[in-house]
Amino acid sequence: MRRAKKANWISVCELDDIVPDTGVCVLVCGEQVAVFRLSGGGLHAIGNVDPVSGASVLARGIVGNLGGQVVVASPIHKQHFDLRTGACLESPGVGVRAWPVRCEGCTVQVRYDTA
């Protein structure tokens, strides 16, 4: 018997915990998620582990845009990851998971889907 997918919004931090245009790393049910806050107001969340170097560092990268894409640059070797999709701009096929994220009041929440 299949269970229906259950969506859990998990509170991870306060909005003020994130300096605008930077990211933080949060622990969501054992997984490392990088949550970014843009000064324009947007929130994005992607996996924190840089698939190229294997280091858990994407939350520490510089945020910006390349053309229409909002990206973070890995601090290790500067590959760019699309904050909306998690895709790596330099190597097609490489990427990290993108996580749904929202702000409820002043609280940042990441959605964790259990099977």
Added chain:
Amino acid sequence: MGMKLVVVGNGMVGHRLLEELVALRPPGLEITVLCEESRPAYDRVHLSEFFAGKSADELSLVAPGFFEQAGITVRLATRAVGIDRAIKRVTTSDGGVIAYDKLVIATGSVPFVPSIPGNDRDGCLVYRTLDDLDALSDWGRRSSHGVVVGGGLLGLECAKALRDMGLETHVVEFASRLMAVQVDDAGGQLLRKSIEDLGLVVHTGKNTLDIGDGETKRHRMTFADGSHLETDLIVFSAGIRPRDELAGACELGVGQRGGIMVDNFCRTRDRDVYAIGECAQWGGKVFGLVAPGYEMARVVANHLNALLVRSQAPVLPEFVGADMSTKLKLMGVDVASIGDAHGATPGSRTYQFSDGHRQVYKKLVVSQDGKRLLGGVLVGDAADYGTWLQMMLNGLELPESPESLILPAIEGAKPGLAVDALPATAQICSCNNVSKAQLCEAVAAGATSIGALKQATRAGTTCGGCVPLVTQIMKAEMKRQGLAVNNHLCEHFPYSRQELYHLVRVERIRRFDELLARHGHGLGCDICKPVAASILASCWNEFVLQKEHASLQDSNDYFLANIQKDGTYSVVPRMPGGEVTPDSLIRIGEIARKYGLYTKLTGGQRVDMFGARVEQLPSIWEELIEAGFESGHAYGKSLRTVKSCVGSTWCRYGVQDSVGKAIDLENRYKGLRSPHKLKFAVSGCTRECAEAQSKDVGIIATEKGWNLYVCGNGGMKPRHAELLAGDLDGDTLVRCIDRFLMFYIRTADRLQRTSVWRDNLEGGMDYLRDVVVNDSLGIAEELEAEMKHVVDTYECEWKRAVNDPQVRRRFRHFVNSDAGDDRVAFAPVRGQLRPATAREKETRFGRLPTPVTTE
């Protein structure tokens, strides 16, 4: 039909012939080269750099695999001893006999040693080959005093080498002035003064009669005027004599004053024998410079090629003489002589300018009608050399009043050389005979950086004198072809780094969002944000982790530590000058042990501790600060270290306190953000144990003060620093460094080290010296004030960070958990820890119990 070609001599010119031939690839050519020296061709022009640390390998002119790939037979350490023209055979010193169809003699010349009794004593040397230099450094080590006989171009170069070896150096010249061939009396006097200021002793009008045993030193030289001079070693540099003995012996026709006589195709009177380079005489002249030799090599290569190809009769290049303009390199004194320096052309007019205070002398020789430049002399400031040379060579029309060329520039009023005015045929690089048209073609074919252009055309690769002009032509041509010399930083700012710097300064912009709103668009990126952060810091020096600056910082600056491959950090406390007390060293050891950090000494004379987790950084630094340490800025594009040698405090050779000076300088410039990292070193004497000449700023103590070298680099493309100013007192030294650094910060590109910046600086070192030392732009005061602001507002970033709870909170791996990054794991190595490999992590081997201490 094939052709057996024998080339006698593998010097600079002989080798250029081979390169030219290989490039032309004529069919059926079989080449044998006889090379008397034990090494194949090397760069004699830069021979003196051997003393500045260049190795024989670095001086080599032979590309790896060159002979093998081209199928050329080279016989090293083999001298040609005879030529039998009747049967076309060359005999060699090892008893061999080689047949030829065509023979090229490229035997160069030997230093002329005047026939003074005693000239063959031990420690009487010459300056021509690498072996000579070996002998010289050998004798140099055993001597404290040296004499160079001959005050010409080469003699002065050699004198500089002796002085740099730490010898008291004298120059003995027969004529009444130095560089008698190139400069006139007035120039000669000024030159003498500048050379004496470098610490050399000059004797002119001295005719040496005898060299015998000395009383206090090895030799005593006795002069015709009855005076004498004692010295340990003597180097003869009194001109050259062509090596024409082979030719003489087989009646090839040798000029009265030496040199194998050749025609416009460089053929001797035997149609099958050519002579090129310094052994050849053309039009009654022997050319003691490399450029004419290279031209001869090109002529002969084309001639031989035409004989082999035989298909059509193309117009062959001919040798038609050469310009003998020269510029003295290396000495730290600018001297140049162009064309008819003595004004020997009938009816010529001369203009002179001299400035005793700045020690500058300029002389201009122009045609009777005042329209063309015929020649000139520059002493003390040879920045105009390239421009004048082009004006003369291309017969460009001079401005209305030619004297404006030699008068000091009145802000921008100086008539420069518009490269557009040069005809396509203008020879820009005389060493390698590269014309303006060839440069433009190469640019069109994609060589749009100076490096690429050098590689494509060889321009600028020999004496380097033409590089500023080559750069100008490249830029002009790129512009002309609509190849926008696009120096925009990135898609967010249509400006170069220099322009942004200027905007920030002038508009007093203090925040990135302001800069972006006024001059850019989009969100910014990992290129422009760190650049803006660096510019803002250079200008206003606010705390880099302040809220409005934090998001701009490169990850390393954001965490004030260097990120490692596994996401951990290294910690490098400052140790000014590399000096550290035992107690401080013990504290570092204790802290490293407590936090389980891997330690090693860096190449910059301090201790690096690796493997710190982000959440450990504030506590580690708290303890370091308590122990008296400050941030070492190993993470920043900023001052790294000021290396020092032990200096006069302990060392028996030291002439100044290099450690004290290094510490002062490191403390002055610590925290200064710049386009790229900055490294300094200070050595206590010319032995240079701190390797200052490989640094952005290198300082070497002299008896009288400090010599300041700038724009050196180790790293990927090593480059020696160049002397900016000599014998400075402490205050002047600091003033010069202030100006130099701020000028670099103002004008350099993003991530451009001072060495690369210098190589791209129009006007080169002369220009830089003018700006920094002579304040030619009138900005010195401004630069000093800007530096003062940075120095006065210094604070240790780490001290600020650990005491600021807001900032400190950011040093956590998870914002919502105190756990550490469980993907970090270590494995043991030689008694310490290293990052575990992915494999080790999988097998859980990496989960080594490691002492983790966080707040």
